[in-house]
Amino acid sequence: MSRREVLIGLLAVGSTAALAGCSGRSPAPAVGGFPQPPAPSGPVAQEVALTAGPVDVDLGGRVARTWAYNGKVPGEPIRATVGDRVRIAVRNELPAPTSVHWHGLAIPNSMDGVPGVTTPAIDPNTEFTYDFVVPDAGTHWFHPHTGLQLDTGLYAPFIVTAREEPGAYDHDWIVVLDDWTDGVGRSPEQILADLQAAGGQRDAGGMNMGSGMGGMDHGGMMSGGGGDVDYPLYLINGRTPQDPQVLRGRPGDRVRLRVINSSADTIFRVAVADHTLRITHTDGYPVVPVESTVLRLGMGERYDVLLDLGDGAFAVYAEPEGKSGAARAIIRTSATSAAPLLGQRPPELNDDAMPITSLTVAPGAALPPRAADSVQPVALAGGMGPYVWTINGRTYENTSPLTIKQGQAGRLQIGNHTMMAHPLHLHGHTFQIGAAGGTGVRKDTVLVDPMSRITVDFVADNPGAWMVHCHNAYHAEAGMMTRLEYTT
Ligand SMILES: [Cu+2]
Known part of the structure; x- marks a missing residue:
């Protein structure tokens, strides 16, 4: 057949x-x-x-x-x-x-x-x-x-x-990041059609129509391997930066902040003004806690952090990488403090985010140490003119699936051969970055930077046919998907 x-x-x-x-x-x-x-x-x-x-x-x-x-x-x-x-x-x-x-x-x-x-x-x-x-x-x-x-x-x-759950915090808050066009700018289908018609030139048709964060020039903003699309709006919890959600606590309260990047085409860098974030989880799995002022999330990725609230009103500020505009929410612990001004960018965003490979898995969360039974490449390629993205040289409809046998230890050698970053997502499993039993963190989505490589290990313990794909919705739709199929 x-x-x-x-x-x-x-x-x-x-x-x-x-x-x-x-x-x-x-x-x-x-x-x-x-x-x-x-x-x-x-x-x-x-x-x-x-x-x-x-x-x-x-x-x-x-x-x-x-x-x-x-x-x-x-x-x-x-x-x-x-x-x-x-x-x-x-x-x-x-x-x-x-x-x-x-x-x-x-x-x-x-x-x-x-x-x-x-x-x-x-x-x-x-x-x-x-x-x-x-x-x-x-x-x-x-x-x-x-x-x-x-x-x-x-x-x-x-x-x-x-x-x-130890629950050693006073608040459990969720911050959902999104890039927004639907019903405000072009429809997603129109954006894809425009990208295909433009042969993959970075699309600016939605240019900063409504963010009002103003001022930045779109010309040549292709750095960092950010997305293909400029969005009219960037949102936190469904709110524009002009009318943000206000999260209320008391000075000294400890917050567990769960940050989710639900966007289609945007990598976000996130900071909370005047606060240090203690990273505790990546994609739901515990890590050895480490302090950072900036998080960087590809599409589909999640970080949990703890922070101890200061006295005042502070911006939770999310900056789309390689694009202009921003999303924000406000944390308020004082009724009298003035709200941070629109466009008041926390200086913490000038700091570097912790590279994912520098985080350490928490004891007990690693996979059992084990040599890989099956090693397979996941080569990410494609891009500009025509607007086509591939895994191992094929678009999804023509994909040659990855395979694994029940019980095997699998290794994926992900190589990004493009100038864009791709968040690669594996369904039905979580993998460990680097080798099983090593110090790398557990995740289900990993942002693979331009022209870089990441190896992940997983255990084949959940039979089926599972999607393996870029979580950029436009890349996925333009071919950057395959399956991992269990064989007998
Ligand atoms: Cu991609």
Whole structure:
């Protein structure tokens, strides 16, 4: 059988699975027919109802017609405890099929939410219930795995706490970063069409229309390997910098800040004015705590930090790398302090962020030390004219999947052969940066800088066909995706 016939075969199984998903209570089998753990049967800890639909959302002085979960941007966080069985009924009131991927949760393949690969698409005016036991503590999130829907308002945090969480902090705050165009500037589909028509020249059609952070010239801002698209707005928790969210505490309070980069095409650098951040987790997994004033997050990445609040009003400030504009929120511990001015950039942003390879995994969070059974390259290439991005020389439709056997130790040698940074995301697993059992941190998404290499190790303990892809929505859509498939 040719690759194409196999794909058509998979799609055919997919429609059968879609029928099963409508009628039964048990989850649909993974599309590829990989052996799946039994459907959860224990008591349901939490029922969640999500409706994906069109909405007019007020971003703070700007009303955008967009798509969102239950009418909010970001969607309301789901909070669960490790071991909880959650049932999440997703109703699709969009004019297009959708799906939900639970980013960071290593759940069974049939629940992973990738139409055509793991889980049937949710057609308009139908519903699908995701049903799984929450495996991993940490700061995670969810979003569609369908076309460019990631670049609408369809995203929300998924926060999982361990059963015995020390909870040594006074506040647990979430900061969701986003680049925003939908309903304000061009649609995501138009942006992709423009990028393709321009043959990959960096796109500036959305140039700084509404950020009002002003002043910077877009010419030649290609440094740092930042994104392809200038966005009209950058948001924290769905708010513009002109009308930011205000987080309130008291001087001396300890805050756990969970930072999620949900954007489609933007790497953010984040600082809290006059505060030092103590990094405690990357993509949900604990690290040996280390102090830093700046975080740098690629699309899909998360950092948890602790900070002790000063007395006053302080900007949480997120700067899009290689682009102008900014996103911000305000932390206020004093009623009388003047709010930081719009565009008042914390000097901390002049500091360097900790390179991911300089962080150390917390004791107990490393993979068991083990030599790799399978070593495979993941070569990231493509770029300017034509606007095509590849993994191992192929675009997604023509991909030659990575393979692994159940129980094997796998190693991916990621090489970025382009002048752009790519956040590479592996579904269904977390990997360790560097060698298994070494000092590298655990993650599911790693930002690979231009012309650089990163090696990651993982354990093949979750059978299925799993997406491996760049989390830049435009790169993914233009081909930079493949699969990791379990073989016998
Ligand atoms: Cu990319």
